[in-house]
Amino acid sequence: MLRAGITEVTGKRAGAAIKFEGIHKRYGSSVAIERLDLDIQQGEFISLLGPSGSGKSTLLMMxxxxxxxxxxxxxxxxCDVTLLPPERRGIGMVFQNYALFPHMTxxxxxxxSLRQTRTSKAVIHDKVSKMLDLVQLSGFENRYPQQLSGGQQQRVAIARAVVFDPPVLLMDEPLSALDKQLREAMQLEIKSLHDRLGITFIYVTHDQREALVMSDRVALLNDGKIExxxxxxELYDRPCSRFAASFIGEANFLTVEVTGATAAGYYDVRMFDRTFTARGGDGARLGPAQCVLRPEKIHLTAASNTLDAAESQIEGIVTSALFMGESLRYTVEVGGCSLTVSQPHRSGTPTLAPGELARLHWAVDDFLLVV
Structure with a gap:
């Protein structure tokens, strides 16, 4: 039997482990999810990340x-729940539009949900009071949704979703309607709530920064498959493909020729008529390939600066220099290729101007072969 509720475990509720085994979803001739396997650990916070149409919301709805x-x-x-109706799965859910009842306090x-199961008024009052305290809305119990801010409405929606002690909480892009500052604050609140509850959170988003901030693990979906x-x-520092590197964070892609392996996981690559060392996985092959280099992994100095000869380095011409507040963002032309470079802004940091010759250098482990 699927449990109807969850118990306290060392001060936290117990989350559930979830398995998707060979999940397939078709809409007519269109394939939304293709033979997908995914194990989610008990009490884990996992995000399903991907562009529109990747299958993440379909997976959540299934x-x-x-x-x-x-x-x-x-x-x-x-417990196999494949054919069980939603009300028998014991799952809490928070929707994008909150779905609060406007005529209810x-x-x-x-x-x-507690009234629907004929829970006693005393128990309902006790549980609701605890939820109000948990989501920091004590004193708001008699207000109506229209009297609350967007962030407060979202907290009410979360409290309603967990008040009946579900082992799993599903969240489908719950912060997309909030402004940037409030969204970032709510990300930290939701992460803190997960830490306190200990139940399994499955979070759908197309916002890669949101997924990176909140999750224990991230499943990146692309065309109905886990990329x-x-x-x-791991996803940010070691993307397995060009899609993964481009979807999560910014990336410079460089066309190279893989000429040989130097050590386990490292390869010689040719570009700009020179040989560099790149880090690659088991899928690396000799011949044409792509390397990825994150803008913030590149260090930029004036060409007159002396560097360690062991470092990977090239020279190029600065074509643009933008002050972004917390960082300086450069575009540097190297051998007909434009590279984006992001440098932290610190007091006394020299700024190179367009037209100046710059030297770029990076650590070998930050120069990655992708397939």
Whole structure:
């Protein structure tokens, strides 16, 4: 039996483990999800990240039971829920538009699911009070949704989704309607809430920065398949493909010729009529390839500066220099290729002007072969 609620474990609720096994979803002749396998750990915060049409919301809706799978199985704590209706899955969900009842107070909205299960008034009052305290809205219980800010409405929606102790909370782009400053504040609040509750959070977003900030792991989806899955740092520092490198963060792509392997995981590559060392995975092959170099991984100095001869370095002409507040952003022309360089802005940092000769250098481990 799928549990209807969750228990306290060392001060936290217990999350559920989830498995997608060979999940397939078709809409007529269109394939939305293609034979997807994914294991989500108990109590994990995992984000499903990807562009529009990548399948992330479809995957979430199938887990919630609002979409039927075309093939495969979904398991929650080893219980097959593939054919169960949404109300029997014991899952909480927060929607993009909050979906609060405008004619109900904050307390009535939060306690709605408990009233539907005929929970006693005393228990409802106690649970609602705890939720108000958890989402920092004590004293707001008698207000109506239209009397709240966007961030406060989102907190009410979260409280309503977890008041019945679900083992899993699904969130479908819940912050997309908020302005940038409030969205960033809510990201930290949701992460803190996850840390306090300990239940499994599955979060859908197209915002790569949001996924990096909040998640234990990120599953990057592309055309109904998982392109790459790992910790935020793994996806950012070691993208497995050009798509992964371009979707998560900024990247310079350089055309190279792989000429040989130098050591385990390292390769000689030719570009700008010189040989450099690049880091690559098992998919690296001899011949034409692409390397990725993040703008902030490139260090820029005046060409007159002396550098360690062991460092990877090239010279180029600065074509633009922009002051961005926290950083200086350069475009540098090297052998007919334009590279973007981002340098932190610090007091006393010299600024190179357009037309000046610059030297660019980087660590070998930051120069990556991608397929």
């Amino acid at each position: 887990l919630a039971g609002f979409e039927q799978v075309s093939g495969g199985r979904i398991l929650i704590d080893d 904050v307390a009535e909205n939060i306690g709605f 790459q899955i790992g910790s935020p740092r």
